[in-house]
Amino acid sequence: MHAWPASEVPALPGQGRDLRIHDTASGGRVTLRPGPVARLYVCGITPYDATHMGHAATYNAFDLVQRVWLDTKRQVHYVQNVTDVDDPLLERAQRDGVDWVKLAEQETALFREDMTALRMLPPKHYTGAVEAIPGIVPLVERLRDLGAAYELEGDIYFSVESDPHFGQVSRLDATAMRLLSAERGGDPDRPGKKNPLDPLLWLAARDGEPSWDGGSLGRGRPGWHIECVAIALDHLGMGFDVQGGGSDLAFPHHEMGASHAQVLTGEFPMAKAYVHAGMVALDGEKMSKSKGNLVFVSQLRRDGVDPAAIRLALHAHHYRSDWEWTDQGLQEAVARLGRWRSAVSRPDGPAADALIEEIREALADDLDTPAALAAVDRWVALQQERGGTDTGAPGLVSRAVDALLGVAL
Template sequence: MRSWSGPPVPSLADGGLGTGPVPVVHDTAAGEARTLDGEGDARLYVCGITPYDATHLGHAATYLTFDLLQRAWLDQGRGVSYTQNVTDVDDPLLERATATGIDWVELAERETQLFREDMAALRILPPEHYIGAVESIDLVVDLVERLKKAGAVYAVDDDLYFEVHADPGFGSVSGWDAAAMARIFAERGGDPERPGKRDPLDCLLWQAERPGEPAWDSRLGRGRPGWHIECAAIALAHLGTDFDVQGGGSDLVFPHHEMSASEASVATGERFARSYVHAGMVGFEGEKMSKSKGNLVLVSGLRAAGHDPMAIRLALLSHHYRSDWEWFDEEITAAEARLAAWRRAVDRPTAAPAGPVVAAMRAALADDLDAPAALAAVDAWAAASGDDTAATTQLRTAVDALLGVAL
């Protein structure tokens, strides 16, 4: 699957500003901060969209989180190998296609393209590997067969299920107890009450063909992948085991990231990911922003209304990635004022030295991607005066490299 075009990321080292520190982030599984050090390219997997509607601000906030992480790694001088999936066949997509009378393939292609356009407009760095579920069916089948050899697969009717307790570490990503898992599993696409399952939490690996639904021939029979095994298979194929970060929204902690990690660990005998990083939820008028609630604020809608994508980006950056927050119309107004102030500042012939504010931005981002603190540092610089003739060029480059904002 084709990714989107990303902007070049300038090197601050080339401008005489050295390199940044190793980033530290909050690891959900550990429940504490973790330093993301290591040798070679950093390996990042972020769960992608199910393309049955346009990109809302919750999506954008999540992918912006991992854009910042990539920029922190690049500023450190480390390369990044980034993989993201597209769940281009799944129940929500098929249900929306039926409800709207649109072919499911056409709907998925249309919304994936709109997502690409939104990501490019927001200057989100693209994944090296952008992989759809449909094109990964062979990978899924191979992984299910490895799980079969490990004795962790059983059939319910013609569907195949993963026995979650085949993994002694099951539950270590979320840290939740069985009651909490069962409740959330039912709310997030699971089927804890299905007769024939060995454990209510066992999850679907391969769904046998249903009348009127898409299916593919395979060694497992005719059918299609379950959700969790899709990401496990794609991540293992493109990043291997023990990769640096598994990322996504906090609503993916359980069951999605828990299940994917267990499936991969049982199949390989190795750790799936070293750290799990999750972005908070974005609400609107007191509720979580979601397609099902019909309360989406769309990136494409803001763009169509004439809002500068850099202002949209700044509005999102004004909230710490781990916080849950609500969108109000005042968000974009404040972000546009901030963007205008920064652009006026970098258009001056002289300004305060850039070194201290670049150091403050780097320190903020290295401290659990604290974008609001980085923005405050630039605000203070923009409000100050000075006689450094090189500062404005250096700041323009730093804001581009570290925050992804084109001034």
Template sequence: MQSWSSDDVPRLDGTPRPLRLNSAPQPGADPSPAAPGTTKRLYVCGITPYDAAHLGHAFTYLTFDLLNRVWRDAGAEVHYVQNVTDIDDPLLERAAATGEDWRALAAREIDVFRADMEALRVLPPRSFVGVVESIDLIADLVQRVRARGAAYELEGDVYFSVASAPHFGAVSGLDRDTMLDLFGERGGDPTRAGKKDPLDWLLWRAERPGEPAWDSPLGRGRPGWHVECSAISLHELGSGFDVNGGGVDLVFPHHEMGAAEAECATGHAPQAQQYCHVAMVGLDGDKMSKSQGNLVFVSGLRAEGADPMAIRLALLDHHYATPWDWTADQLDRAVARLARWRSAVALPSGEPGADVVTAIRAALSDDLNAPAALTVVDRWAARAIENQGGTDPEAPDLVRRAVDALLGVAL
């Protein structure tokens, strides 16, 4: 599947700090940090394309864009993979409700997503992979799991047996009762009769009348839950990749169950060294979600004339691990901030910029503290505007390039 285009990322002088992500390493993770300049491997769970990208999606992908930029600034080559779940129950349900072919619906919303990400200057993944194009990969992984005795059939469906996952719970840290509650709320089937354990989950869904299906060694059907990311990540990145990311709602069951599948298929842990989860975005005090219908779409803001860089700044003004609410005045403040920054870098000279680069790097190295990085630039811009310049004629261009490279904002 085609990704989207991006501008070149400026290179900056100086020595970046090592990145600290506030997430616990997984069982079996390598305790020693990777050497500078090595390849970093990142997998981020992508959209189910039955609706356009809302601000919660954008906040997630901007977070991992920062991670990508910090790694690149440190000299690493980044192999970034993102999936698209272009066949799933919510997509089929939306298509049935609107009378649209599910393939046309998915294609249209994927195009909107690409346009939004390109406008927001999110660096594209090296591999942008759809589930439909990965059916063979997914079926192969299910066969590997079944060969290890960790799967069983139920009325033609194939289930993963949670009893075969020795580290189950390591990703989420949840107790069994909480897992059962969340499993039922988030698309699982804990009450299905015939399962060996209520927490067992569907790997392969046998063909149902009126539903799309594909031929496979498992019989005609389509992928179940969570298995697409396990199969795609193992194929593209191998096991033990650096970071597996997504929204906090993916901690359980998606990442927990995906980790168990990958560990079972390969025979060793972990699927990822670390998991990083982005907090939810609300709207005026309520959770922003498709089920509630209270979404603010990136494409909608752009259609209203919002500068994508202002949208990006409004999102970056929040730390990824802290839940927050979107309000319209946040975009107004971001527009004003963007104007100040652009005015400051347009001056013929400014306050020395090397310390600004150092301070932005320090903020981002501390668990991707984007709000602190924005404050650094605010202070530099305020001094430059107040003094109508400064003593360093190279400072405006250096700050402009740093903001571009590290924060992804084009001034």
């Protein structure tokens, strides 16, 4: 599966700072010091309705992670999956009377268009669950051989008790885990499971549902968590720098994935930091496909909204915060974009070297985009009030905003 085209990232004078970021597993900030190649895995969409502002906010956060790393003169090895076979996708296809494969292809193509318009840097490897099945099957077989998986009525489950580190990603107690498991795709009440939290590794073939040859597992399709594990281990290996996604993925998805990988390899941890973006609400409720209270990037684009303004609307909120999308917030972003573009269109302006360092420091401090926007606002205000004599400043500001914030002026 192919990703989307990359926009050019302008080179800036000097060098960025190492990223200090909140790690869910430790409950505090960690300073990331990757090697020459920083390794990032971000969980992708289930393509039955793409791309709403909750998605955009999440991928915006990890686009910034990449940009901070690139500014430190590192390369980035970024991997993202597409869950192109799963219950929600099959249910939507059945509801709408369309082929599930065509629905997945259609929504994945739209997602690519949205990411391109928003200038999100693409992953090096963009892999669908279906194409990963040949790599998933041997992992499930190995977990079974290790005694970490068991069969229940033809389905294969992972035993969470096989991982001594289980629970160290989300840091939740058993009661909270069970409640979230029921809400987020698990089946804690299924009779016969060794532990209510045990997640599905391989779903045996059901009538009317797609299935694949699973070798000794029989025909079926993979569970949600093992999909990402197979893709991440294949392309990044263990101990990669950041596992990312929305905060609703901390449990069960990232918790279970970490346990799968740790039992498979005997190594700990799967990722050096688990980073989670906050949820976006609309009219007082979390924006979600199940509720249908969605604002789509593609619709905003069709309505003539500049994608750069959409990114500024996202940047106005700290990536870890839960916040609400409003028309007022979008209009404020449109106005800010206009002020910034007017300021950098002048032939000269106030010196910008200090501004670049302010943006770098803000982003290195747990991706503090509101502080970065405030720094640019101050430079723009000076430009409007007093002007300046530095002929290189407007161009430098434009390149910095593009390189570090992904916003083309």
